[in-house]
Amino acid sequence: MEVRRIDVHDDEECAHAYDVIVESKGHERPWVEPPSLAETLVEWRHVDEAEPMEMWGACDGPDLVGVATLWLPMTDNTTMTWTDVQVAPSRRRRGAGSALVERLVERARDEGRATVIVEFHVPPDSDDHGYRRFAERHGFALGNTEIVRHLELPVEAALLDRHAECARPRWDGLYRLETHVDGVPEHLVDSLCTLMNQLAVDAPTGEIDFEEESLTPARYQEHLDVAKAQARVRLTTVAVHEDSGDVVAYTELVLPAGAPGTAWQWGTLVQREHRGHRLGMAVKVENLRRLQRDHPERRRVVTGNSDTNSWMVSINEELGFRVVELCPAYQRSLT
Secondary structure, three states: OEEEEOOOOOHHHHHHHHHHHHHHHOOOOOOOOOOOHHHHHHHHHOOOOOOOEEEEEEEEOOEEEEEEEEEOOOOOOOOEEEEEEEEOHHHOOOOHHHHHHHHHHHHHHHOOOOEEEEEOOEOOOOOOOHHHHHHHHOOOEEEEEEEEEEEEOOOOHHHHHHHHHHHHHHHEOOEEEEEEEOOOOHHHHHHHHHHHHHHHHHOOOOOOOOOOOOOOHHHHHHHHHHHHHOOOEEEEEEEEEOOOOOEEEEEEEEEOOOOOOEEEEEEEEEOHHHOOOOHHHHHHHHHHHHHHHHOOOOOEEEEEEEOOOHHHHHHHHHHOOEEEEEEEEEEEEOO
8 A cells, every 4th residue: 555645736646645545534424515626626736834734645556545634733732742643445355544644654754743633533422433443553642522403404593592682681782793894904913813812711611721822913924815716705793892893702614615504603713701692502503594694595503512512512502413423533643
């Protein structure tokens, strides 16, 4: 089994890598709607100085049968590396996955990283799943588990109205809600970045210890530019403090161009000093309303929360999200 670097500027090689990843991630998960090859290539070919990415392929003779991705954060959490390993289902159990893991660990050591983190999806109640056994055989230990939930759309307007009106007395007069498409106005960017940087340390992450992130206004704009090139829509609802004018709560939905039935729920967070006003529910309801008004073609919202994040889990359950699968994160120490 040969493992070699994938050239992200080679169209043919990228198409093969994309096919392997889509087949692997969709295995026994019929609800998965992958992004298109076109928008995936934008991501692969974008050079992110703050988090460089490498892709490695496992080849069985002339055939590309597995793909591993390595992300190397350079401005925060620099002792870690995030990884992803995918092998075509028909080519598993022949050493491709193990060869890819060995290369990722080697690269992480080369870069002076102390921890390698990998995530994957498994059905609920699957403690003995083969993906778990594979990770454990290669020295990884369970660090955190996210519960993946789906919300089927549309949500009844009466349900959204009821939750909005229950939350309103707690925040009305102190904050205002705003929804923005493809990025917030310039005067809100600084405070939004500050809040987004808190997500990694405020959201429960089990045994994995994250540092505060280092998103800057410039990098935020870089993310927006990449999303625009991918033809993705980004819906951001914020709660703005009336006195300070700062963003103190936010939630975000991303609409992939190549997956027209799906909306991805990205971060949701309320600043610590402003909790207790039902802002989490308020911004999520407002965001869903905008999604359903402007994008009725979307049939599902996909989200994931740590199994210990009782606050966000309760909001999602009240809105009608249902458990579909788990996303465990395993970590391996290299020290």
